[in-house]
Amino acid sequence: MAQQQTAPSPAELEFGGPLGTAALLLLLPLTLFHLLLTCHSGPCSLLSLPPELPPLSAFWSSGALLLLLFWLGFQATLYLLPMGQVTEGRMLRDKSHLQYPLNGFRCLGLTALLVGLGLAGGLPLGNLSEMLLPLASAATVTAFFLSLFLYLKSFTVPPSALAPGGNSGNPVYDFFLGRELNPRFGSFDLKYFCELRPGLMGWALINLALLLREAERQRGWPSLAMGLVSAFQFIYVADALWYEEAVLTTIDIIHDGFGFMLAFGDLVWVPFIYSLQAQFLLNHPQALDLPVAGAICLLKVIGYVIFRGANSQKNTFRRNPSDPSVAGLETIPTATGRHLLVSGWWGLVRHPNYLGDLIMALAWSLPCGVTHLLPYFYFFYFVILLVHREYRDERQCLQKYGLAWREYCRRVPYRIVPYIY
Ligand SMILES: NC(=O)C1=CN([C@@H]2O[C@H](COP(=O)(O)OP(=O)(O)OC[C@H]3O[C@@H](n4cnc5c(N)ncnc54)[C@H](OP(=O)(O)O)[C@@H]3O)[C@@H](O)[C@H]2O)C=CC1
Numbered sequence: 001m002a003q004q005q006t007a008p009s010p011a012e013l014e015f016g017g018p019l020g021t022a023a024l025l026l027l028l029p030l031t032l033f034h035l036l037l038t039c040h041s042g043p044c045s046l047l048s049l050p051p052e053l054p055p056l057s058a059f060w061s062s063g064a065l066l067l068l069l070f071w072l073g074f075q076a077t078l079y080l081l082p083m084g085q086v087t088e089g090r091m092l093r094d095k096s097h098l099q100y101p102l103n104g105f106r107c108l109g110l111t112a113l114l115v116g117l118g119l120a121g122g123l124p125l126g127n128l129s130e131m132l133l134p135l136a137s138a139a140t141v142t143a144f145f146l147s148l149f150l151y152l153k154s155f156t157v158p159p160s161a162l163a164p165g166g167n168s169g170n171p172v173y174d175f176f177l178g179r180e181l182n183p184r185f186g187s188f189d190l191k192y193f194c195e196l197r198p199g200l201m202g203w204a205l206i207n208l209a210l211l212l213r214e215a216e217r218q219r220g221w222p223s224l225a226m227g228l229v230s231a232f233q234f235i236y237v238a239d240a241l242w243y244e245e246a247v248l249t250t251i252d253i254i255h256d257g258f259g260f261m262l263a264f265g266d267l268v269w270v271p272f273i274y275s276l277q278a279q280f281l282l283n284h285p286q287a288l289d290l291p292v293a294g295a296i297c298l299l300k301v302i303g304y305v306i307f308r309g310a311n312s313q314k315n316t317f318r319r320n321p322s323d324p325s326v327a328g329l330e331t332i333p334t335a336t337g338r339h340l341l342v343s344g345w346w347g348l349v350r351h352p353n354y355l356g357d358l359i360m361a362l363a364w365s366l367p368c369g370v371t372h373l374l375p376y377f378y379f380f381y382f383v384i385l386l387v388h389r390e391y392r393d394e395r396q397c398l399q400k401y402g403l404a405w406r407e408y409c410r411r412v413p414y415r416i417v418p419y420i421y
């Protein structure tokens, strides 16, 4: 029988409960626009207001909204193309499994091909770099309406389809966290689509537009710093789509509902905030020596090896514990029948994937030099996000695995950074 979903108690509410989430609903868009404006201002000071505000008309254009809707429709069409394999997600509370298409990398390839053809045909992609403000407004409005739709839709599904944490009964809190775990139209999975497609590829496209604009301004090649930032971040996007299946064992897919947090995160925060380093470099060019660039590349490789190794190891183990690549690892049995890895990457710290991601985040900021704080915004935000995420995950794992989780914490005492945290 399907297990009934009970509302979390006030002590279990996350992000500061209704008040905290109400504040975030306002603060997240404000931070976004503050950063976009600051990045384009001369002083580019993270801690003071941009010296002059553009007219209100600079924040909105119907052209930007149309472009955004076209992009979403285009990516949705690619998502629906019957290419590649289909895989099964984790067992749900009603004992069923959902099917997910694994065509993300091919969609990236097709998108790259069409953009390449467009550029060869004279597509002025660099112009996108001057449309970021109205595009970000259009994406914010879209994310808001999508979240409202998701919130209303969640009242039409059975309790077994709700996320463990998003049904407190408080409308603001539930709107923010998301009530339904896997909202779908037929086989079209809205959360899985948004998590990996329009935002991630949009981020890579914005970076490319900024790089092209910089190259145009310099009448030739982009700077080394811009080249490194764009290449590092493109690798991150391509990696996410190549290992698309691994997203099915992340917290976003297995635990969090689809609400404003993820809709805004996926469609707005990722493309417009994660491209801040490239935006900064277009407006504040930085010279980079080759040896420094080499050291930054090494840091990126170290981060990537840890990030990819840890995520793939956990994903393979969760999908097939007898796979030869993970079968020899030491594990702890839990009362749920699932085991916890206690050697390999997951024996180093309790969140080795966060460690690798943080190292990469630093490597994305360093090419921007050390004269400004703004390019490091992503790194500082990411430390806060991942520390908080780790804390949330620990709480959930303690609930899921009880004594076995305590034993894991005893055997692997550090959370993210060995011997430090
Ligand atoms: N760039 C960005 O903005 C962001 C990137 N990320 C990245 O996304 C990736 C996924 O992160 P996230 O979803 O937060 O968390 P994880 O992928 O680490 O998933 C956590 C889950 O993994 C399982 N798990 C934990 N420990 C073990 C163990 N020892 N053995 C086996 N399974 C274990 C548990 O689920 P269960 O036991 O139920 O399987 C736990 O709930 C990370 O690399 C992170 O850095 C995350 C957030 C933002």
Ligand SMILES: CC(C)CCC[C@@H](C)[C@H]1CC=C2C3=C(CC[C@@]21C)[C@@]1(C)CC[C@H](O)C(C)(C)[C@@H]1CC3
Residues within 6 Å of the ligand: 028, 195, 196, 236, 239, 240, 247, 250, 252, 261, 262, 264, 265, 266, 269, 270
């Ligand atoms: C601003 C809000 C308070 C928080 C928003 C958080 C979101 C931006 C992130 C939550 C988890 C994410 C993941 C990725 C992107 C950022 C968000 C949506 C991810 C798709 C990036 C690429 C990785 O390879 C991944 C492991 C697939 C990531 C999964 C989690």
